[in-house]
Amino acid sequence: MDDPGDNTRLVGRSPARERLHRATELVIETVIRVCGVSAVIFVFGIFYFVFREAAPLLFGGLDLGQLLTSSAWYPDSSNPRYGAFALIAGTLSVTLLAMLIAVPLGLGAAVFVSEFCTGRTKEILKIVIELLAAIPSVVWGFIGLVILNPVIIDLFDTPVGLNILNGAILLALMSVPIMVSIGEDALKAVPDAYREAAEAMGATRWQVTWRVLLPAARNGLLAAVLLGVGRAVGETMAVLMATGHSVNVPDSPLDSVRTITATIAAELGETAQGSNHYRVLFVLGSLLFLITFLVNLTADLVIRGVKKR
Amino acid sequence: MTKPQGIRTENLSLWYGQFQALLDVSLEIHHGRVTGLIGPSGCGKTTLLRCFNRINERIDGVRTAGHVHILGEDIYAPGVDLVELRKRVGMVFQRPNPLPLSVRENVLFGLRIHFRRGELRKDELAHAVEASLKEVGLWEALKDKLGHRATSLSLEQQQKLCIARLLPLRPEVLLMDEPCSALDPAATQRVEQLIRELRDRYTILIVTHNMAQARRISDECIFMLLGKLIEHRRTEDLFISPKDERTANYVEGRFG
Numbered sequence: 001m002d003d004p005g006d007n008t009r010l011v012g013r014s015p016a017r018e019r020l021h022r023a024t025e026l027v028i029e030t031v032i033r034v035c036g037v038s039a040v041i042f043v044f045g046i047f048y049f050v051f052r053e054a055a056p057l058l059f060g061g062l063d064l065g066q067l068l069t070s071s072a073w074y075p076d077s078s079n080p081r082y083g084a085f086a087l088i089a090g091t092l093s094v095t096l097l098a099m100l101i102a103v104p105l106g107l108g109a110a111v112f113v114s115e116f117c118t119g120r121t122k123e124i125l126k127i128v129i130e131l132l133a134a135i136p137s138v139v140w141g142f143i144g145l146v147i148l149n150p151v152i153i154d155l156f157d158t159p160v161g162l163n164i165l166n167g168a169i170l171l172a173l174m175s176v177p178i179m180v181s182i183g184e185d186a187l188k189a190v191p192d193a194y195r196e197a198a199e200a201m202g203a204t205r206w207q208v209t210w211r212v213l214l215p216a217a218r219n220g221l222l223a224a225v226l227l228g229v230g231r232a233v234g235e236t237m238a239v240l241m242a243t244g245h246s247v248n249v250p251d252s253p254l255d256s257v258r259t260i261t262a263t264i265a266a267e268l269g270e271t272a273q274g275s276n277h278y279r280v281l282f283v284l285g286s287l288l289f290l291i292t293f294l295v296n297l298t299a300d301l302v303i304r305g306v307k308k309r
Numbered sequence: 310m311t312k313p314q315g316i317r318t319e320n321l322s323l324w325y326g327q328f329q330a331l332l333d334v335s336l337e338i339h340h341g342r343v344t345g346l347i348g349p350s351g352c353g354k355t356t357l358l359r360c361f362n363r364i365n366e367r368i369d370g371v372r373t374a375g376h377v378h379i380l381g382e383d384i385y386a387p388g389v390d391l392v393e394l395r396k397r398v399g400m401v402f403q404r405p406n407p408l409p410l411s412v413r414e415n416v417l418f419g420l421r422i423h424f425r426r427g428e429l430r431k432d433e434l435a436h437a438v439e440a441s442l443k444e445v446g447l448w449e450a451l452k453d454k455l456g457h458r459a460t461s462l463s464l465e466q467q468q469k470l471c472i473a474r475l476l477p478l479r480p481e482v483l484l485m486d487e488p489c490s491a492l493d494p495a496a497t498q499r500v501e502q503l504i505r506e507l508r509d510r511y512t513i514l515i516v517t518h519n520m521a522q523a524r525r526i527s528d529e530c531i532f533m534l535l536g537k538l539i540e541h542r543r544t545e546d547l548f549i550s551p552k553d554e555r556t557a558n559y560v561e562g563r564f565g
Binding site: 191193196199201204212216 | 364391392396399406407408410423474
C-alpha cells in the first residue's frame with residue numbers, strides 16, 4: 001500500500017459513518033437470514049397447525065388400522081366409520097397413471113426444447129408450455145367435465161367418463177410444464193464440453209442425449225419428476241371435478257374414484273369445527289403431508305446414493 | 310492396404326459469419342509423425358485443427374471453402390458420413406473432458422455408439438478397456454477403479470483417459486488441442502511421453518502455445534499467423550533456421 005491517497009481514505013472515514021455502515025450491514029444480514037429461515041418456519045408451522053387439529057382424534061380413539069385398510073367411509077353416519085383406504089387408493093392410482101403419462105411426455109418435451117430446438121421455435125415452445133402452467137385448475141376440471149368426459153365415454157364405451165383416466169390426463173397436462181422447465185434447466189446446466197466430447201467421437205444427437213445428457217442431468221431430471229409428482233398428489237380441484245367423486249377401490253383406469261384432497265375440499269366446509277369428522281379430515285391432511293414427505297425423502301436418498309458411486 | 314495417408318488441404322478457407330479465420334491454407338501432414346501447430350493466439354491454429362473432424366460445424370454461421378483430404382477422402386464432399394469421419398479422426402481437447410460416466414464406460418463410449426449391442430462381445434469389451442488403458446499407461450493405476458466416475462480422477466489421468474477412449478475405435482488421426490495446458494509440469498512431461506509413444510501408429514496433429522513443447526514432441530512444425538500458413542518444415546529447421554522473418558520473430562519470442 002504505497003498509494004497515499006488510498007491510505008488517507010481508509011483512515012479518514014468518520015466514526016459516525018462507520019457505525020451507520022455497521023448498522024445497515026447488520027439489518028441487511030438479518031433480513032436475508034429471516035428470508036432464508038422463513039421457509040423452514042412455514043413448513044413447520046403448517047405441519048403444526050394441521051397436526052394440532054388432527055391430534056385429539058388421532059390419539060383419542062381413531063382406529064388407525066381401520067383408517068388405512070377399510071374402505072368404509074361413512075363420516076356422517078350415526079355409526080361413523082373412517083376407512084380411508086379407498087381415498088388413498090384413489091389418490092395413488094390417479095397420481096400413478098398421471099405420472100405414467102406425464103414423465104415421458106414432460107421429459108421428452110424438455111429434451112426436445114433443450115437439445116433439438118433452436119431460435120424462434122424454442123422461444124415459442126417455451127412460452128406456450130409456460131402458458132399451460134398458468135391455466136387455473138378449475139378450468140382444467142371444466143375441460144375434464146365437458147370435453148374429456150364424452151370423449152372417454154365414446155372411445156372406451158364406458159357409462160361414465162369421469163374416472164381415473166380423465167383425472168390422470170388432466171394431472172399429467174398440469175404437471176408437464178413444471179417438468180419441462182425444471183428438466184430443461186437441468187439439461188442446460190450440463191457443460192457443453194460433454195456434448196462436444198461425445199460429438200467429436202461420432203455420437204449422433206440422439207446418442208449424445210441418451211448416453212451423456214440424461215445420465216449427466218439425472219439429478220435435475222429426477223427433481224423435475226418429483227416436483228411433478230408433488231403437484232399431482234396435491235392437486236385438488238381438477239381431480240374433484242374429473243374423477244367422478246365416488247369412494248371406490250379401483251380395479252381399472254376407467255373406474256371412478258375419489259382422492260384424499262377432493263374429500264377434504266368437499267367435506268371440510270360441511271363439518272362442525274372440532275367434530276370427529278372435522279378432525280379426521282385433518283388426519284387425512286397429515287397423511288398427505290406424510291406422503292409428499294416420503295416422496296421427497298426417497299428422492300433425496302436416491303440422489304445421495306447415486307452421488308456416492 | 311496402401312500406405313496410410315495423412316491430411317492434405319487445398320486452399321482451405323473458413324469464415325465465422327463475416328470474419329475470415331483461415332485464408333487459403335494448403336498443407337500436407339504425414340502419417341506416423343507428430344506435427345505441431347504453433348502461432349500466437351487467434352492465428353487460427355485451433356480453428357484449423359477443428360476443421361479436420363468438422364467439429365467446427367457445431368457453431369452457427371461457420372462456412373468453409375476448399376478441400377480437406379483425410380486418408381485419401383475429401384471430408385467436405387457432399388454425403389460424407391460425419392459419424393464415420395469422427396470415428397477415424399479422434400480429438401483431445403484443451404480441458405480434459407471425460408464424460409460423467411465410469412472409467413470403463415468412458416473407454417467403451419466409442420464402441421457403444423458405433424456398434425450395436427449385439428455386435429459387442431463381453432470379452433472383447435474387457436480386452437478393449439485393458440488394452441486402451443495399458444496403451445496410455447493408466448491400467449496399473451485404474452484397473453481396480455474401473456467403476457469409479459471418470460470426473461473424479463486427477464486432471465492428468467482424465468486427459469490420458471481422454472486419449473485412451475479414442476483408441477478402441479482404431480482412429481488413424483489424433484487431433485490434440487493444447488492437451489497439456491491444464492496440467493502441471495510433471496503431468497505434462499508424462500503426457501508428452503505418451504504422445505511420443507503413440508507417434509508411429511497415428512497421424513498426430515497437436516496445437517500448442519508452448520514453443521518448448523513443440524520442439525520437444527513434434528517432428529514437423531507449422532507456423533500460422535492471422536489465418537495464414539506461414540511456414541511448414543521439420544521442427545529443428547523451423548526453430549533453428551526459419552526461412553520467413555515472421556517465423557523467426559515468433560520463435561525467438563519477439564512477439565506472440
